Amino acid sequence: MMTKKMEQAINDQMQKEFYSSYLYLSMSAYCYENNLKGFGHWMKLQSQEETSHGMKFYEYMIARGNRVLLEPIEQPPHAFKSLTEVIQKSLEHEKKVTALLHRLYELTMKEKDYASQGILQWYINEQVEEEATVNEILQKLKLISDKSSAILYLDKEMGKRAP
Ligand SMILES: [Fe+2]
Ligand SMILES: [Fe+2]
Numbered sequence: 014m015m016t017k018k019m020e021q022a023i024n025d026q027m028q029k030e031f032y033s034s035y036l037y038l039s040m041s042a043y044c045y046e047n048n049l050k051g052f053g054h055w056m057k058l059q060s061q062e063e064t065s066h067g068m069k070f071y072e073y074m075i076a077r078g079n080r081v082l083l084e085p086i087e088q089p090p091h092a093f094k095s096l097t098e099v100i101q102k103s104l105e106h107e108k109k110v111t112a113l114l115h116r117l118y119e120l121t122m123k124e125k126d127y128a129s130q131g132i133l134q135w136y137i138n139e140q141v142e143e144e145a146t147v148n149e150i151l152q153k154l155k156l157i158s159d160k161s162s163a164i165l166y167l168d169k170e171m172g173k174r175a176p
Contacts, residue, residue, distance in 0.1 A: 014078045019126050022117055027070035028084040029110060034063035036089040036106060040099050049096060049164075051172030058174050059103075066136070073132055096164070097154050104147045111140040 015023070041056035074081045093099045114136050121129040150171075157163035 015126050015129060016124050019120065019124050019129060020074070020079045022120055023070055023074060023079075023129070024082045024084065026113060026117055027067050027074075027081075028086065029113060030063055030067035030070065031083075032086050032089070033106065033110065034060045034067065035086055036060075037063060037103070039089040039091050040093070040103065043091065043093050043099060044096070047096070049168050049171075051168035051170065052096065052099075055171040055174045056099075058176055061176065066139070069132070069135075077128065097151070100147060100151045100154055104144065104151055107140065107144050107147055111137070111144065114140060 037056050037060035041053050041060060044050075044053035044056055071081055090102070093102070114133060118130065118133045118137065121127075121133060153167060154164075157167065
């Protein structure tokens with residue numbers, strides 16, 4: 014069992030993962046609405062991945078004999094100016110999540126919770142990959158600016174993502 018302080022902090026982080034899922038689902042809807050099926054598909058899978066991140070904490074809490082407390086999930090943004098803004102917002106969001114995970118890791122050190130350090134290391138590594146992926150998409154979008162043929166090509170590429 015982990016300390017009450019750790020329990021609260023992990024429940025908070027679990028909420029962030031479920032919020033991430035909600036955010037990406039909202040972004041996915043925006044993409045579909047704007048006829049960007051590939052991006053819509055990519056964002057939908059990203060949303061599912063975030064749900065699995067939330068569930069990983071859920072399972073972990075149960076395994077440790079701690080209390081899962083599901084916190085309210087706020088409404089994610091739904092009006093975006095452009096596709097580039099969507100991707101920019103994803104990157105900003107991922108950076109925020111990374112910072113929160115680092116803070117959580119610091120808490121495990123203070124609380125001497127070695128088991129939680131193991132699982133958090135996994136999340137931290139996952140963030141490196143996610144930030145890199147989103148950044149790569151953003152750089153591509155900047156490169157092609159608003160050349161519609163290039164956007165259509167990229168949209169097709171995004172549609173190839175497998176779960
Ligand atoms: Fe995540
Ligand atoms: Fe993420």
